[in-house]
Amino acid sequence: MFGYHNKILIIDVSSKSWRWEDLQEEVVKDFIGGSGLGAYLLYNYCPPGTDPFSPANPLIFCTSPLVGSRLTTTSKFAVVSKSPQTGFIGDSLSSSSLALAIKGIGADAVIILGSSNRWLSLKIDESGIEFNDASHLIGNSTSMTEGNLIEIFGPDYNTACIGPAGENMVRFASISNDGGRQAGRTGNGAVMGSKKIKAISFKGYKKLNYFNEFNLSQTRKQLAIKSLGDATEKYRTLGTMANLSVFDRLKVLPTGNFRNQSNKNFDSVSGEVIHKEEKVSTSHCANCTIGCEKLVTIPNSGSAKVRLEYQSLFALGPLVGISDRETILKSSKFCDEMGMDTISAGSTCAWFMECMQKGLIPERWLDLLPTYENDEDLLKKLLNAIAKRSGIGDILAEGSARVSKEIGLGTEDFAMHVKGLEMPGYEPRSLHTMALALAVSTRGACHNRSSAYEYDFASSSDSGKLSRGQMVVDGEDYSAVMDSLIWCKFVRKVFDDFYVESSEILNDVTGWDMDPNQLARCGERINNLKKQFNIREGWVMDQDNLPKRIFSEPLSDGENRQSLSESDLGTMIKSYYDAREWTSDGLIPESKLKSLGIEC
Amino acid sequence: MAINLTVELYGNSRIITGQKLVQLKFADSKVGVVEVIQELALLFPALDGKVLDTGHKGLLSSYVFNLNGVGFQDPAKLKLRNGDSLLILPSQAGG
Numbered sequence: 001m002f003g004y005h006n007k008i009l010i011i012d013v014s015s016k017s018w019r020w021e022d023l024q025e026e027v028v029k030d031f032i033g034g035s036g037l038g039a040y041l042l043y044n045y046c047p048p049g050t051d052p053f054s055p056a057n058p059l060i061f062c063t064s065p066l067v068g069s070r071l072t073t074t075s076k077f078a079v080v081s082k083s084p085q086t087g088f089i090g091d092s093l094s095s096s097s098l099a100l101a102i103k104g105i106g107a108d109a110v111i112i113l114g115s116s117n118r119w120l121s122l123k124i125d126e127s128g129i130e131f132n133d134a135s136h137l138i139g140n141s142t143s144m145t146e147g148n149l150i151e152i153f154g155p156d157y158n159t160a161c162i163g164p165a166g167e168n169m170v171r172f173a174s175i176s177n178d179g180g181r182q183a184g185r186t187g188n189g190a191v192m193g194s195k196k197i198k199a200i201s202f203k204g205y206k207k208l209n210y211f212n213e214f215n216l217s218q219t220r221k222q223l224a225i226k227s228l229g230d231a232t233e234k235y236r237t238l239g240t241m242a243n244l245s246v247f248d249r250l251k252v253l254p255t256g257n258f259r260n261q262s263n264k265n266f267d268s269v270s271g272e273v274i275h276k277e278e279k280v281s282t283s284h285c286a287n288c289t290i291g292c293e294k295l296v297t298i299p300n301s302g303s304a305k306v307r308l309e310y311q312s313l314f315a316l317g318p319l320v321g322i323s324d325r326e327t328i329l330k331s332s333k334f335c336d337e338m339g340m341d342t343i344s345a346g347s348t349c350a351w352f353m354e355c356m357q358k359g360l361i362p363e364r365w366l367d368l369l370p371t372y373e374n375d376e377d378l379l380k381k382l383l384n385a386i387a388k389r390s391g392i393g394d395i396l397a398e399g400s401a402r403v404s405k406e407i408g409l410g411t412e413d414f415a416m417h418v419k420g421l422e423m424p425g426y427e428p429r430s431l432h433t434m435a436l437a438l439a440v441s442t443r444g445a446c447h448n449r450s451s452a453y454e455y456d457f458a459s460s461s462d463s464g465k466l467s468r469g470q471m472v473v474d475g476e477d478y479s480a481v482m483d484s485l486i487w488c489k490f491v492r493k494v495f496d497d498f499y500v501e502s503s504e505i506l507n508d509v510t511g512w513d514m515d516p517n518q519l520a521r522c523g524e525r526i527n528n529l530k531k532q533f534n535i536r537e538g539w540v541m542d543q544d545n546l547p548k549r550i551f552s553e554p555l556s557d558g559e560n561r562q563s564l565s566e567s568d569l570g571t572m573i574k575s576y577y578d579a580r581e582w583t584s585d586g587l588i589p590e591s592k593l594k595s596l597g598i599e600c
Numbered sequence: 601m602a603i604n605l606t607v608e609l610y611g612n613s614r615i616i617t618g619q620k621l622v623q624l625k626f627a628d629s630k631v632g633v634v635e636v637i638q639e640l641a642l643l644f645p646a647l648d649g650k651v652l653d654t655g656h657k658g659l660l661s662s663y664v665f666n667l668n669g670v671g672f673q674d675p676a677k678l679k680l681r682n683g684d685s686l687l688i689l690p691s692q693a694g695g
Contacts, residue, residue, distance in 0.1 A: 230660045230662035233660075235692065235694075237615070238611055238690075272611070272620075309695060459673050489694055
């Protein structure tokens, strides 16, 4: 098979053994790679009902057919496991040299099973695996860990590691690689911590053949040129932090734990002002021509830099009601170093701060709070406590959904999550297609698996007569294909016809004869399998929902009222289920599974 | 009747011009986006080919118009009135 090694590496850290299994061509023709292949492997390797922190929960690293092709933005990988935040499918993507190294050892995917009784650092190359003691790395930040392992193994090894948050099984811990890039959402770092794996270092240069190298070389050049055009201008200039001022102006920037009553001015933390007043440099993932990464030098911190994204800026700033730039930059850096998802960390702190203001936090928990001077100081101390699971942090490390359920007293209404995953920086009361996507997403409140906000930001004539349900289905299926091939989402507008061009590229890589409709069908199949996994793990229809605040507290600026009623969301959910050809309860009929070739 | 418009600049358009807001005054009330574009091109030639298309008929595809922060509309259908704010925003919403 061209483009694939046809191999999965399966590692058992309990017995410190490994084996190789064949990856069948019919599987990758159906699920491609990345998050699609990850969903397939999770379904088959995770026993039903497995606790996310059980040794039986597989931690899966998936590459894709495009990894190694040197097409722009394709050095990416997916990490998949059963999420300790949602109890459903958890997947997150990250990028750069680590993707090349994983594929370079000759694996299309690596599945890690079991749990060690002592901390391990895995060293994997073409000669085999070393299960090294990692006790000397425990407590180290992600950058220190990567740095230590470069010193020990040399710079040819690329490392995925967890920080103290992952060690402490903070439920929203991330996995870090390539100098601070994060597989951030759904808590895969906590799963890695539960297996007592501090780091995994890969080195490999196993070559692959491509079916039509001539065509690929032409495509490489064409895409590289197109990727530097208008379609990526925002990412190349200000990066995603450009969203903040725009969203603020359009009243779709959630503030103060989605209360949106803040009188604060967030101008000083806009991308435009940060670019003007701070030192900002640009960085690229391996094989990427775009360079969306903006590294901001943190004031009063020597030469320390933070890789700043809109979601981190939002979650550690406006969401917690903070407009102090230095606090936000330092908090974002801190989360990266500790290995924590900034959205869930910021959202959990925002929930806690609101509940404190409302007098809803039990006295016994307030006694665990460190002393603090102001909100900025409180945020920093809460993040520190969460990463180390010290004092109040041991409670908040469970995330806002679990903690609010434990307290009760109505605090659940202020926990801004879906299925246990905290909400990203898109206001659902104004962005109704996005609201639907957040409610029905298989991985919880997720902005990346549908890009549904694009419909809300488009002129009405662009969307034609599609129902919102159909828009979300189309966005999800398209995203599933992107996340499985894997393209970076920021290259999506570079394609004139995504399915036509991507199927041609996939055929040049593999020698297949897949047509655009078949590729689109892969996206549909992947999303149905993800949903079927969730159904198997106990999903019920009530979990396709949004936090109560979204319905009960409309937004108003005097002239315009933005709201979403529970019944309107219910109507949209019905249109989504209809578009998916699911039952009115959101279940997948046997006939639908069969038509997609999904065997359960 | 003359009309006054405020053009709000976001993203790289703000970086290039160094301006957040630009006040424009037109003698003729039948003003459309093409007239706004031509005026901006005169005031800020550096926007040419980076935000404004070089023919001065519209924006590059990397930018979109929004009227008064409320709705996204087809530029050809935009009806500008006295006191309106015309936003020039990056068209890529992702992140």
